[in-house]
Amino acid sequence: MKYMDYAATTPPHPEVARTIAEVMSLHYGNPSSLHILGEQSEQLLKKAREVCAGVLQVKPSEIIITSGASESNNAAIKGAALQFMNRGKHLITTAIEHPSVYECCKQLESLGWNVTYLSVNHEGTVTPEQVCAAVQDDTVLVSVMHVNNETGSINPVQEIGKQLKVQHPRVLFHVDGVQGFGKLPLSLQASGIDMYSLSAHKFRGPKGIGLLYVREGIKLQPLLAGGSQEGGRRAGTENIPYIVGMAKALRLAKEEQAQVAERLRHLRKVLIDGIAAIPKLVLNSPPDGAPHIIHFSCPGMKAEAMLHMLEEDGFLVSTRSACSSKKSEPSRILLAMGKSVEEASSGIRVSLGEEHTEQDIQQFLAALQSAVTRQEDLKGRG
Amino acid sequence: MDYEMLLLRFGEITVKGKNRSRFEKAALSHVKSLLRAFPGTEAIHEYGRIYVRLNGQAADPVISSLKNIFGLTSISPVKVSPSKLEDIVEIAVDFVKSIPADKYKTFKVHGRRVFKGFPHSSQEMNHLVGGPVLSACPHLKVDVHHPDLELRVEVRERVTYLFCEVIPAAGGFPLGTNGKAMMLLSGGIDSPVAGYSAMRRGLEIECVHFHSYPYTSKKAEEKVLELAQVLSGFSGRIKVHLVPFTDIQTSLAKTGQDNLIITLMRRSMLRIATKLAEKNGGLALVTGDSLGQVASQTLASMNVIGKVTDLPLLRPLVMMDKEDIISMAKRIGTYDISILPYEDCCTLFVPKSPATNPNLRIVEHVEKELADLDHMIEAAVENTESVIVKPHVIIRKNQKDEPEVVQEQWF
Numbered sequence: 179m180k181y182m183d184y185a186a187t188t189p190p191h192p193e194v195a196r197t198i199a200e201v202m203s204l205h206y207g208n209p210s211s212l213h214i215l216g217e218q219s220e221q222l223l224k225k226a227r228e229v230c231a232g233v234l235q236v237k238p239s240e241i242i243i244t245s246g247a248s249e250s251n252n253a254a255i256k257g258a259a260l261q262f263m264n265r266g267k268h269l270i271t272t273a274i275e276h277p278s279v280y281e282c283c284k285q286l287e288s289l290g291w292n293v294t295y296l297s298v299n300h301e302g303t304v305t306p307e308q309v310c311a312a313v314q315d316d317t318v319l320v321s322v323m324h325v326n327n328e329t330g331s332i333n334p335v336q337e338i339g340k341q342l343k344v345q346h347p348r349v350l351f352h353v354d355g356v357q358g359f360g361k362l363p364l365s366l367q368a369s370g371i372d373m374y375s376l377s378a379h380k381f382r383g384p385k386g387i388g389l390l391y392v393r394e395g396i397k398l399q400p401l402l403a404g405g406s407q408e409g410g411r412r413a414g415t416e417n418i419p420y421i422v423g424m425a426k427a428l429r430l431a432k433e434e435q436a437q438v439a440e441r442l443r444h445l446r447k448v449l450i451d452g453i454a455a456i457p458k459l460v461l462n463s464p465p466d467g468a469p470h471i472i473h474f475s476c477p478g479m480k481a482e483a484m485l486h487m488l489e490e491d492g493f494l495v496s497t498r499s500a501c502s503s504k505k506s507e508p509s510r511i512l513l514a515m516g517k518s519v520e521e522a523s524s525g526i527r528v529s530l531g532e533e534h535t536e537q538d539i540q541q542f543l544a545a546l547q548s549a550v551t552r553q554e555d556l557k558g559r560g
Numbered sequence: 561m562d563y564e565m566l567l568l569r570f571g572e573i574t575v576k577g578k579n580r581s582r583f584e585k586a587a588l589s590h591v592k593s594l595l596r597a598f599p600g601t602e603a604i605h606e607y608g609r610i611y612v613r614l615n616g617q618a619a620d621p622v623i624s625s626l627k628n629i630f631g632l633t634s635i636s637p638v639k640v641s642p643s644k645l646e647d648i649v650e651i652a653v654d655f656v657k658s659i660p661a662d663k664y665k666t667f668k669v670h671g672r673r674v675f676k677g678f679p680h681s682s683q684e685m686n687h688l689v690g691g692p693v694l695s696a697c698p699h700l701k702v703d704v705h706h707p708d709l710e711l712r713v714e715v716r717e718r719v720t721y722l723f724c725e726v727i728p729a730a731g732g733f734p735l736g737t738n739g740k741a742m743m744l745l746s747g748g749i750d751s752p753v754a755g756y757s758a759m760r761r762g763l764e765i766e767c768v769h770f771h772s773y774p775y776t777s778k779k780a781e782e783k784v785l786e787l788a789q790v791l792s793g794f795s796g797r798i799k800v801h802l803v804p805f806t807d808i809q810t811s812l813a814k815t816g817q818d819n820l821i822i823t824l825m826r827r828s829m830l831r832i833a834t835k836l837a838e839k840n841g842g843l844a845l846v847t848g849d850s851l852g853q854v855a856s857q858t859l860a861s862m863n864v865i866g867k868v869t870d871l872p873l874l875r876p877l878v879m880m881d882k883e884d885i886i887s888m889a890k891r892i893g894t895y896d897i898s899i900l901p902y903e904d905c906c907t908l909f910v911p912k913s914p915a916t917n918p919n920l921r922i923v924e925h926v927e928k929e930l931a932d933l934d935h936m937i938e939a940a941v942e943n944t945e946s947v948i949v950k951p952h953v954i955i956r957k958n959q960k961d962e963p964e965v966v967q968e969q970w971f
Contacts (some may be wrong), residue, residue, distance in 0.1 A: 200967075201970060212902075214777075217777060217778045217779055217782070218965040222965065225971060226971070422970050425971055
């Protein structure tokens with residue numbers, strides 16, 4: 179069985195899994211307790227936060243530990259919206275955001291906010307000029323994802339951040355970095371990014387843990403009120419084993435980023451060329467997209483049937499993003515990129531990790547070719 | 561702006577006559593130790609100044625680190641030009657043009673010809689450089705009396721230095737040039753500020769902290785080590801002596817002299833600190849006392865407490881107001897740590913009405929009754945754990961064979 183759904187989640191790194199097991203059995207103290215067990219847990223929390231901050235080249239106090247990217251995105255967007263209502267009630271985002279950003283904006287709309295959903299070009303990206311032009315007097319926040327989780331399109335967040343901060347320094351800039359981290363280099367400091375969301379399970383860490391970088395000086399309304407954990411910005415007893423595991427996974431991903439990206443880029447090229455050679459398929463990912471995601475449509479065929487045919491041959495892929503794949507409507511992302519309803523309803527996403535070899539890709543292409551042939555046969559008979 | 565060099569100036573120590581080179585060397589070695597964090601940079605000592613070659617490092621982080629060096633009064637980031645007029649003019653024009661136009665309205669050039677073989681006098685330089693700058697930057701006007709921006713041009717034989725910023729540094733005396741003292745470090749707001757003030761006057765300090773483990777948590781100790789860590793940012797490293805104080809504290813409490821207990825405790829602390837000073841070559845004690853702040857800091861209390869030591873008792877904050885101490889603590893970065901709410905040995909047995917005017921004879925009498933006190937003081941000194949604290953690490957000897965809490969392989 180070949181797992182090719184890394185954009186949905188990644189298998190945990192064996193060292194991360196071992197670390198979590200050890201920490202979990204040794205250090206179950208509540209870091210808020212005053213006794214020695216609590217104190218030890220707090221030491222681990224502190225060290226983990228320092229490691230995360232070091233990897234992202236920010237200050238430890240700028241890291242809020244969350245339960246994952248959905249929470250990070252909600253905390254950033256709603257937290258800023260609630261905190262800065264006096265500045266206005268306008269947000270800017272794009273039409274291709276992850277549901278945890280998109281639905282969050284929809285929710286705010288129902289509460290009286292105005293949201294501009296920037297349209298994307300055929301490659302699924304927005305431009306810095308487009309973002310800056312959409313800013314109004316009452317704009318509080320811009321939220322743009324780094325890498326799209328369905329197609330792997332890369333938004334120029336560095337340039338967006340730089341231009342935004344020159345033209346509108348007061349507008350906050352949030353980046354959903356979930357699919358970009360560990361695949362593309364990005365300097366938070368140099369890109370004018372005020373907030374940045376990450377999820378550990380997308381870089382071989384555990385599920386249910388993530389972080390939100392919030393630049394020093396920005397105060398957000400907390401989504402979770404309660405204890406004074408995370409400096410009062412996110413209540414709840416800290417999950418020390420997972421936090422340590424996340425720190426380790428974060429460090430490993432950063433260290434291996436350049437090497438992994440290069441390898442994946444090569445595999446992606448082989449895969450793209452192979453898909454292009456199958457006449458029925460339409461490639462949706464831009465040629466210079468993120469190195470680990472390839473998305474294509476099989477117009478006239480059923481995406482889910484394709485998925486199961488490939489599964490029969492031992493390849494686990496996805497119809498678009500996992501977070502939306504149980505819906506039967508056409509992909510919102512692909513429609514926004516100008517694809518036809520038929521294309522948008524028949525998408526298949528292949529997402530790769532460091533375990534894959536060129537041989538795997540060749541075998542996958544063969545399986546894909548056979549699946550397309552079988553689908554055609556089915557239709558012929560139908 | 562890419563600068564090639566930093567120019568570091570000395571202040572007070574230039575009046576030190578024959579000892580001056582010792583002071584300058586101490587400052588130089590402090591500079592060198594902080595520069596280790598910036599690979600490629602090098603420090604060059606010239607009479608009365610230190611130059612730092614940046615060799616590609618960005619100036620800002622280096623400056624903010626070197627700003628903390630005691631004995632330096634100011635730092636200027638410097639552009640370097642060959643000592644040829646046309647080069648100097650070109651670099652001067654680029655330099656001023658690179659400064660955002662809205663920042664300055666008036667300027668002047670201040671030329672200084674150190675190398676007398678240079679064909680143009682200092683006066684001439686002002687015009688020769690100022691003219692082209694003025695025509696390149698039409699938003700600027702010359703004001704020779706109160707310019708917003710003063711471009712200094714210092715012509716030396718091989719190279720010419722250009723700079724306009726003079727960033728104030730920590731001042732005082734270089735580290736350790738005035739000897740070593742033991743500083744009593746509690747977890748409070750005052751003592752770290754006293755430590756900073758002592759270091760700024762050229763004292764090397766070692767910290768003495770009294771803990772009442774297990775009545776106080778390890779967090780109180782972590783807090784003190786964190787405070788020491790902030791202080792070590794100014795000195796590179798600091799030694800912290802952690803003194804077990806529980807036994808002494810409990811037997812003092814048993815005497816039933818409730819309102820004298822703080823006085824008795826402070827006397828024992830000073831005795832222990834004095835012994836630690838003898839052991840470690842310290843010639844004074846430093847405390848965070850501020851006159852009148854609490855019962856143990858009334859003049860009468862200070863008198864009775866201070867009687868137990870022969871060493872000079874230095875109290876840098878003695879005449880400072882609390883507000884000023886707090887703002888200084890914020891500035892040096894210890895305030896937020898100091899206000900963490902852990903019990904320490906001083907808050908543990910606070911009596912309802914501590915004596916503000918203790919009687920020396922009664923205090924001495926109570927101490928005499930405690931036959932074991934000398935012995936307990938010896939034992940506390942004996943069992944003191946010494947820890948080295950640096951800006952990024954706390955090195956402590958692991959006394960027990962317990963595994964480290966924070967295991968490196970987990971990260």
